[in-house]
Amino acid sequence: MSSHRVSIDSGICIGSGQCALTAPxxxxxxxxxFGLVRSGREDGGGDPLVREAVRVCPVQAISVEEV
Structure with a gap:
């Protein structure tokens, strides 16, 4: 089973808040x-809305990598 690492590039984030609204x-x-990944939730916590948050970020600051 694969796991994921969710991160936000703070150099790109403009603070639109779409990530926090989509997958709080x-x-x-x-x-x-500015957006941040909650402590302990770096694996996405199994939240299916993480991918939607990636999609709605206006500057594509969020990444999800398989690890």
């Missing part, structure tokens, strides 16, 4: 409004 169990926003 995995994504949040920092004090400055």
């Amino acid at each position: 169990s995995v994504f949040d926003q920092d004090d400055d409004g």
